Amino acid sequence: MASxxxxxxxxxxVLTEMSYHLVEPVVSTTVTSDIPAGTVTAPVGSTDGxxxxxxxxxxxxxxxxxxxxxxxxxNNFTATFAFAHPAGNLVFAATFPVCQTIDPFxxxxxxxxxxxxxxxxxxxxxxFIYTTVAQNFVSTQRTGTMPxxxxxxxxxxxxxxxxxxxxxxxxxxxxPGWNQQAAMAPTIWYEDRTGYMxxxxxxxxxxxxxxxxLYAQRDSGVLALTxxxxxxxxxxxxxxxxxLAQAFAKDxxxxxxxxxxxxxxxxxxxxxxxxxxxxxxxAQEVVGAG
Amino acid sequence: xxxxxxxxxxxxxxxxxxxxxxGVFWKYQDExxxxxxxxxxxASLITGVVQVAQETPLTLPADTTYITMPTNAVxxxxxxxxxxxxxxxxxxxxxxxxxxxxxxxxxxTTPVTQITxxxxxGTNRFGIYPKLSAEQSVxxxxxxxxxxxxxxxxxTEEVPFQQEFQDALEQYAAQALRLKEAxxxxxxxxxxxxxxxxxxxxxxxxxxxxxxxxxxxxxGARMRVSPVExx
Numbered sequence: 001m002a003s004x005x006x007x008x009x010x011x012x013x014v015l016t017e018m019s020y021h022l023v024e025p026v027v028s029t030t031v032t033s034d035i036p037a038g039t040v041t042a043p044v045g046s047t048d049g050x051x052x053x054x055x056x057x058x059x060x061x062x063x064x065x066x067x068x069x070x071x072x073x074x075n076n077f078t079a080t081f082a083f084a085h086p087a088g089n090l091v092f093a094a095t096f097p098v099c100q101t102i103d104p105f106x107x108x109x110x111x112x113x114x115x116x117x118x119x120x121x122x123x124x125x126x127x128f129i130y131t132t133v134a135q136n137f138v139s140t141q142r143t144g145t146m147p148x149x150x151x152x153x154x155x156x157x158x159x160x161x162x163x164x165x166x167x168x169x170x171x172x173x174x175x176p177g178w179n180q181q182a183a184m185a186p187t188i189w190y191e192d193r194t195g196y197m198x199x200x201x202x203x204x205x206x207x208x209x210x211x212x213x214l215y216a217q218r219d220s221g222v223l224a225l226t227x228x229x230x231x232x233x234x235x236x237x238x239x240x241x242x243x244l245a246q247a248f249a250k251d252x253x254x255x256x257x258x259x260x261x262x263x264x265x266x267x268x269x270x271x272x273x274x275x276x277x278x279x280x281x282x283a284q285e286v287v288g289a290g
Numbered sequence: 291x292x293x294x295x296x297x298x299x300x301x302x303x304x305x306x307x308x309x310x311x312x313g314v315f316w317k318y319q320d321e322x323x324x325x326x327x328x329x330x331x332x333a334s335l336i337t338g339v340v341q342v343a344q345e346t347p348l349t350l351p352a353d354t355t356y357i358t359m360p361t362n363a364v365x366x367x368x369x370x371x372x373x374x375x376x377x378x379x380x381x382x383x384x385x386x387x388x389x390x391x392x393x394x395x396x397x398x399t400t401p402v403t404q405i406t407x408x409x410x411x412g413t414n415r416f417g418i419y420p421k422l423s424a425e426q427s428v429x430x431x432x433x434x435x436x437x438x439x440x441x442x443x444x445x446t447e448e449v450p451f452q453q454e455f456q457d458a459l460e461q462y463a464a465q466a467l468r469l470k471e472a473x474x475x476x477x478x479x480x481x482x483x484x485x486x487x488x489x490x491x492x493x494x495x496x497x498x499x500x501x502x503x504x505x506x507x508x509x510g511a512r513m514r515v516s517p518v519e520x521x
Contacts, residue, residue, distance in 0.1 A: 006414055007361070008440040016441070017328075020321045021469045028320075130412040132356060155380065160391035162384040214380075216412075232364045232413050233435055234331035244469075259472060262480060269487070273335050280338070281365045281410050282379060 005228020015094035118242030126274035127216030238270025295445035329462035330436035347427035371428030394420030
């Protein structure tokens with residue numbers, strides 16, 4: 001998701017921890033003299049881990065930005081900056097520099113993809129994040145499209161009243177003519193046999209109307225270095241191990257089936273802990289409402 | 291109170307490292323401190339520690355059903371405002387009070403000044419019933435992040451766990467750090483993680499005295515906002 005996320009960590013924090021597990025150096029230096037905005041050569045304390053094409057985070061707060069290195073010199077690198085940065089501004093990132101000029105073990109974008117995939121995999125197994133959205137229907141429209149970030153719909157309401165979830169199959173068995181009935185307020189929603197990311201309503205009014213969807217949400221499939229996460233920080237441990245499992249399972253010199261299996265096991269245990277956590281979070285002190 | 295610096299030194303001793311920063315094979319600030327925070331995070335999720343009773347009141351807005359959780363909260367435990375607010379769930383509200391979302395709010399004929407129920411909705415939100423006619427201040431209790439700052443950690447962050455947790459935290463961090471060794475030490479260390487889980491289960495029994503919401507026990511549970519399977 002766009003920065004900030006629901007917690008304090010950003011994607012680069014997770015990549016940095018992964019870098020150390022994979023014995024990859026991490027860029028951590030500062031700008032040694034003031035640099036203006038634009039395409040400039042920035043003097044830095046060290047160019048360790050910096051290579052052409054590397055993405056770096058420069059600065060903090062409102063002027064923090066991600067730049068892509070276009071050239072590397074002796075204690076300097078060239079990039080296009082959106083902001084000016086005074087001397088002392090931080091330059092940092094997990095760049096995975098090992099063998100970058102020959103045949104890199106990993107690329108930054110690849111690792112960001114592993115992290116994004118691992119988070120979404122976790123959210124599919126333990127849907128912790130929910131959001132609501134209103135969707136408008138035109139007259140007689142019976143089906144709607146789920147938002148792109150939907151994992152699963154939890155509830156649909158019309159005029160503040162929850163619709164009942166049922167399948168088209170069961171409605172057809174009860175009443176073969178169910179979809180020919182007179183116009184009125186919807187009472188049922190379904191998602192079987194509706195096509196990709198589509199849901200349907202039974203009974204629709206004659207006029208335009210809207211329903212409210214409450215759904216379990218997934219994060220973006222593409223993360224930037226400074227992006228936050230939908231998952232709270234304590235759960236990012238499992239995202240890290242899920243991403244490491246993918247990194248260790250990759251073909252090449254870094255392939256390590258034993259560690260891939262271990263990391264996948266940590267991810268799976270994290271899913272079990274998440275499910276137990278969910279159960280306790282939902283636990284009732286008093287049954288009932290109102 | 292113990293800080294993560296205190297635990298970091300003991301982790302280094304377990305790894306036969308020189309104690310204190312900057313570290314030799316494992317960087318003190320960039321590797322050892324984050325693994326201690328990782329251990330605290332996992333301990334927190336399993337045992338239900340760290341619980342915070344928020345001193346500063348949370349303001350619930352008018353005309354709103356779904357509220358965003360505070361930034362450092364993972365799970366809401368209770369609401370008092372000033373009366374104890376009953377915890378329920380979305381499914382119960384739908385079944386017992388059809389159309390409950392329309393109750394209250396700024397257009398209600400009888401103004402609503404006190405919510406009667408709240409329900410959890412994942413880790414990012416919670417819901418209230420009925421909607422308030424004007425904003426209301428409430429006291430909340432929640433399960434919080436053990437560390438509420440972004441990395442890099444300074445080492446002065448407090449460890450909000452009792453003494454009996456700390457040995458397990460050290461073991462966890464040492465085991466996690468060995469992952470990059472990929473040798474005998476790491477393989478032998480894999481059993482330590484299982485011991486960590488066992489210790490957390492044991493300690494969660496003691497935590498049950500603090501709150502009935504114990505976060506351990508058999509692993510595995512349902513995972514929908516509704517406790518009832520529809521199809």
